[in-house]
Amino acid sequence: MEVTFLTGGGRRTVQAREGSTVLEALREAGCELAAPCGGQGRCGKCTVYIDGQPALACRTVCREGMTVRLPDVSPLAVELGEGAARPDPGQTGFGVACDVGTTTVACQLVDMVSGRVLASLGEASRQRTYGADVISRIRASTDGHRPALTAAVRDQLAGMLRALCEQAGAALADVHTMACVGNPTMCHLLAGLAPDAIGAAPFAPVSYFGETVDAASLDMPFAGTVYIAPAVSGYVGGDVAAGLLAVGMDRAEEPWLYIDVGTNGEMALGRGERILCCSAAAGPAFEGDRIKCGMAAANGAVTGVTYEDGGLRLDVIGGGEALGLCGSGLIDAAAVMLDMGVLDKTGRLLGIEDDVPPRARPYLCQVDGENAFRLAERVYVTQSDVRALQLGKGAVAAGIQVLRRTAGDPPIARLLLAGGFGSYIRPESAARIGLIPADLLAVTEAAGNAALRGAVMALVPADARTRLARLRDRMAYVELSGLAAFSGAYLRAMDFPG
Numbered sequence: 001m002e003v004t005f006l007t008g009g010g011r012r013t014v015q016a017r018e019g020s021t022v023l024e025a026l027r028e029a030g031c032e033l034a035a036p037c038g039g040q041g042r043c044g045k046c047t048v049y050i051d052g053q054p055a056l057a058c059r060t061v062c063r064e065g066m067t068v069r070l071p072d073v074s075p076l077a078v079e080l081g082e083g084a085a086r087p088d089p090g091q092t093g094f095g096v097a098c099d100v101g102t103t104t105v106a107c108q109l110v111d112m113v114s115g116r117v118l119a120s121l122g123e124a125s126r127q128r129t130y131g132a133d134v135i136s137r138i139r140a141s142t143d144g145h146r147p148a149l150t151a152a153v154r155d156q157l158a159g160m161l162r163a164l165c166e167q168a169g170a171a172l173a174d175v176h177t178m179a180c181v182g183n184p185t186m187c188h189l190l191a192g193l194a195p196d197a198i199g200a201a202p203f204a205p206v207s208y209f210g211e212t213v214d215a216a217s218l219d220m221p222f223a224g225t226v227y228i229a230p231a232v233s234g235y236v237g238g239d240v241a242a243g244l245l246a247v248g249m250d251r252a253e254e255p256w257l258y259i260d261v262g263t264n265g266e267m268a269l270g271r272g273e274r275i276l277c278c279s280a281a282a283g284p285a286f287e288g289d290r291i292k293c294g295m296a297a298a299n300g301a302v303t304g305v306t307y308e309d310g311g312l313r314l315d316v317i318g319g320g321e322a323l324g325l326c327g328s329g330l331i332d333a334a335a336v337m338l339d340m341g342v343l344d345k346t347g348r349l350l351g352i353e354d355d356v357p358p359r360a361r362p363y364l365c366q367v368d369g370e371n372a373f374r375l376a377e378r379v380y381v382t383q384s385d386v387r388a389l390q391l392g393k394g395a396v397a398a399g400i401q402v403l404r405r406t407a408g409d410p411p412i413a414r415l416l417l418a419g420g421f422g423s424y425i426r427p428e429s430a431a432r433i434g435l436i437p438a439d440l441l442a443v444t445e446a447a448g449n450a451a452l453r454g455a456v457m458a459l460v461p462a463d464a465r466t467r468l469a470r471l472r473d474r475m476a477y478v479e480l481s482g483l484a485a486f487s488g489a490y491l492r493a494m495d496f497p498g
């Protein structure tokens with residue numbers, strides 16, 4: 001049957017299978033629509049418009065002649081940072097470094113002679129139509145979508161490589177090497193391997209990577225090789241190892257703590273010879289998914305909130321109207337709500353009928369029967385959003401506690417917050433809500449996209465790849481699931497500091 005999709009600037013009619021949902025028809029037509037919960041009808045983020053009425057694409061069955069309007073998508077603002085490979089007179093041509101994230105794919109084209117980054121590009125993952133987190137992707141793979149997931153990531157990397165060459169005026173024929181970092185699930189899908197075993201205990205990956213393969217074997221449009229950085233476990237991948245390489249943790253003389261927060265919070269604690277690491281399922285809150293007004297770090301996203309001179313001040317990407325809230329904005333908002341006395345230690349958001357300070361009253365409202373805190377005309381934080389944040393921050397904080405205890409509670413000289421989210425986050429707010437330990441606030445700094453910088457370094461094989469292999473061997477993985485110390489710490493860490 002025929003179904004027509006309308007976007008801001010275009011129209012496309014496709015053949016949909018009898019009984020298929022709008023989301024399935026979109027996927028089969030190669031169109032993208034974010035489906036953070038993987039099409040289970042839970043997140044409400046796959047909203048499309050049929051005859052002017054909102055409907056969930058994953059729950060709506062196609063009808064002959066149906067016309068579906070898709071939401072407009074803003075371009076992603078991705079913090080790429082400047083990487084630099086070590087100049088090597090023995091090198092020629094160009095290399096491409098890729099951070100293949102669950103949410104975002106970021107790539108840089110590098111001049112292999114000078115080591116300079118010539119062009120950068122960040123895009124939302126084309127796999128997001130199969131869910132926002134690795135568990136949804138694994139489920140999709142198990143359900144028979146693995147070939148489509150693999151094709152999506154390979155096509156995306158190939159397309160981004162072509163775009164980077166065009167941007168820099170470089171010839172594709174002069175590209176001869178690619179270095180990819182990512183979590184183990186994304187690397188499995190890129191390599192065409194089944195990530196299914198990562199989804200259940202003992203969470204063992206099929207491959208730990210750390211090897212070089214022929215570019216053609218991954219459908220890359222250049223003659224040369226692709227290196228995939230080594231993973232430590234099913235949930236701590238080459239992106240973490242590359243991040244540690246970029247910040248120089250393998251050469252640190254005092255213990256450092258490295259945290260990369262996304263749908264999973266990956267953490268590493270140690271120095272030089274011995275580094276403990278773990279991964280805690282932080283859930284979707286930090287990526288803005290399953291948050292009522294949540295969105296990615298794109299134009300219109302509130303990245304920061306402060307209370308100044310008797311009013312709220314919002315930082316909005318692009319400087320225009322606030323359209324939604326990304327992870328760092330949610331953390332800031334919660335910190336402001338705690339300071340204003342409208343959020344208690346247990347996470348209860350007070351309502352207008354409660355005894356609240358007068359300065360907070362104008363911001364309190366009800367949304368769908370829930371207490372909410374209004375930040376802007378179209379942006380608010382609901383009680384359920386606070387609960388999602390508590391789950392996420394509790395998992396990360398408990399992971400940090402377990403790592404510190406397992407390491408013998410050493411004094412920590414630096415706390416590095418990595419990832420695009422880590423670049424926006426205000427350390428004071430992260431400490432205020434208990435995401436990071438208050439005693440480390442003075443040594444906390446943003447590390448930017450360290451994983452991508454590590455990928456750039458790994459383009460030059462000799463030194464960086466040896467260091468990455470050594471890093472992997474020195475990293476000891478702590479499995480948090482089933483650990484009583486973690487469950488206890490998690491329950492306590494869901495509360496906000498008093």
Ligand code: FES
Pocket residue numbers: 034035036037038039040041042043044045046056057058059
């Ligand atoms: S509600 Fe449709 S993808 Fe989540």
